[in-house]
Amino acid sequence: MSKELKLAAPGKELGGSLSNIETAKNYVVQRSLLRSVFIVVTCTAAMIVNVFNTTSVSISLPTIEKDLAIEEDKLQWLVSAYFLSSSCLLLYSGRLADLYGRKKAFMIGTLCQATFSLGCGFAQDGVTLAVLRGFQGLGGAATIPSSLGILAHAFPPSRARSIAFATFAAGAPVGSAFGMIIGGVLTELTSTRWRSIFYLATATSALIGVSGLISFDADVSSSELVKRVDWIGASLVTIGLVLIVFVLGQGENASDGWKTPYIIALLVVGVIMVALFLVWEWKLERIIDEDPSRATSMWTPPPLMRLSLWTRAKGRMTVIFVIAFLNWGAFSGWSFWVQLYYQNYLLLTAVESMVRFIPMLVVGCLCNFFVAMVVAKLPLVIIIVTGSLLMATATILFAVIDPSVTYWAFGFPSTVLIILGADIVYSSGTIFLARTSLPHEHSVAGALFQTMTQIGATFGLTVSTIVFSTVVDRESAKLGVNVNSSGTNAPMSAQLVGYKDAQWTSAAFALMGALLAVLFLRSVGIAGHQKVIRHFDSD
The missing domain is CATH 1.10.287 (Helix Hairpins)
Incomplete structure (x- = not known):
């Protein structure tokens, strides 16, 4: 029988290691439009929940501290424990998913998240909660790389793939905003307070698991001859x-x-x-x-990871990884310092602060349509540079903010631009990965990309924190104030300068990402689908 697929030129989409017939057989799957939609929605929901599990807990830390009597210097482990397990095991989990089945890995990940999220909701002390958070993070380490592999396999190079990856990419910034908004609301307005966050994560993870079980295609055996770890x-x-x-x-x-x-x-x-x-x-x-x-x-x-993966497309794969690292450093710095600016400088409540992040949800949901349209029409360098510059502009708006003016002058445009830029960079980067990596390593490539964003987020936050602390100490000394270890007695004017300089640091990360794209991605061309029709005959 004859089958028709839209594929890129021979050997380019999949690194040239497979014949066109083998590529076609990998992608030809009969499924309804509704089922395809559910595949994308399920993977995107998994990304949203993974990020939600971090930001929702961050916003509720003061309440958890009081309820469980946790010492302030140990409080950060409630966030760090999840981040450590979810980010550091991504590469290993991606390899297992590629070898033994992405659907299996996804189902195990959602089961892990649902089980340990429920356990977190019943925790009675800080140590137990931190340990359970570490196990909860194992679920994210399994679901995210397997989701990228599932999407790459489910959708051949086409407009559908562009939409799928753009939608999935929107899950990261949307999950961040969703976590901050819903986390603040649940913590303040529900009877179970911070425990409601984990109950919601439990229910959502369970639903995602059921949806994946029903909608995902059956696992395809790895093309590798030796399936060993x-x-x-x-x-x-x-x-x-x-x-x-x-x-x-x-x-x-x-x-x-x-x-x-x-x-x-x-x-x-x-x-x-x-x-x-x-x-x-x-x-x-x-x-x-x-x-x-x-x-x-x-x-x-x-x-576990072929180093040649970094040299794909004449080394431009490495450039994409570094740009992801830099831009997520900018995004995490922006998110962290904006929250503190609203609550510690403007003295807004958690709910009042979170309302100001609502545009992130709206823009994040709409952005995937924009990316899906432009990724097949514009060269990758234009898309990446645009996204990076949008993120830089967002951070600069807070670096020059005037606290006396309305939110709509600085806060609102910054919130819109940061989510738009982050979504553009993330989605175009993952689309490029799917085009460049081999079928049996989609999850590993996705895991590596996600690892770079996670470490970049930590690195960016670390550097901006050093800048903030240094600036606050310097400005306080000018006013004759010796700042204590927690910085709580620093003058408000000194804190404002610190917030601004921390945002300048984040802007530097995004601008470096734009510069790398200009220097090294000029000849990449279009990253999205290409309208080349090829015919394949099979029995």
């Missing part, structure tokens, strides 16, 4: 990332700051572990490429 590489990269992310989050709060001995030691060990991982992966890839039969050996499994 590189446990040595997985251990090295996981331990290394855990240590690095821990240091980035804890360094500023340690007893002697970044000079604290254990902070320095853990950072060095973390960097060494990641370096060893890269050397090990390079060695495995080289051995197997020279002699594929050695992949059957216990000590030479297929690499």
Whole structure:
């Protein structure tokens, strides 16, 4: 029978490793439009819940602190525990999803999130809650890379793929806004207060799991001949990332700051572990490429992550990863300091602050249609530069804000631009990944992209925090005030300068992303689908 597919030129979409017939067989799946819609909605909902699990808890930390009598210096672990497990296990989870089935990985992830979210809702002390949060994060580590793989497999290069990835990308910033808004409302207005956040996450994760079970296509066996996991590489990269992310989050709060001995030691060990991982992966890839039969050996499994993945499209894959790192550093910095500006400087309540983030939800939902239209018409460099500059403009608006003027002059346009820019960069980046990576590594590529955004968010927040603290200390000293360790006695004028300079730092991250795109992505061309029709005959 004859089947017709819209595919890009031979060998470009999938790295040239598969024939066109094999590519067609991977993508030809008969399903209804409604089922396709549910696939996209389910994956997007998983992204929203993953981000919601972080921002909703962040906004409710003061209430949790009082209810469970948690010491202030340990409070951050309620957020960090989830982030550590969800971000540091992404690459490992993506590899397992590619090998043993993305649908299976997704279902396990949603079950994990639902189970431990419910446990968090019943926690009676801070230690228990932090431990459960760590296990809850395992669900996000499984669902996000598998979702990217599911979408890449379910939709061939076409307008449908552009819409699918743009919608999924909107889930990250929308989830951030949703978490801040709903988290604040539930914490203040429900009888169960902060526990309501976890009950909502439980119910939503369960529904997502049911939807995925019904709508997702059956798993397709990996095209790799040897289906084995590189446990040595997985251990090295996981331990290394855990240590690095821990240091980035804890360094500023340690007893002697970044000079604290254990902070320095853990950072060095973390960097060494990641370096060893890269050397090990390079060695495995080289051995197997020279002699594929050695992949059957216990000590030479297929690499967890082929380093050649970074060199795809003449090294532009690396540029995309770095741009994602920088832009998410800008986005996380903007989100964090805007919340503090509203609540600590303008002295707004949580609900009053969250109302100001509502435009993020609206724009985030509408943005995917815009991205789907332009990604097939404009070169990637224009899209990435535009998104990065929009994010830079959003942060600059808060860097020059006049607190005495209306929200509509600075706050509103900044909120609209930050979500628009973030969505454009994320969706176009994931579409480029799906085009460039091989079918059996879609989840690994997606996991790597997500890891870079997560670490970039932590790094951006760390750098902007250092800037804020330094500026507040300097400005306070000018006024003759010695700031305490928590900074609560700093003059309001000094805090305002700190907030502004922290936003200038975030702007620098976004501008560096735009500069990299201008320098290295000019010849990439259009990242979205290309209208090339090819025919395939199969029995």
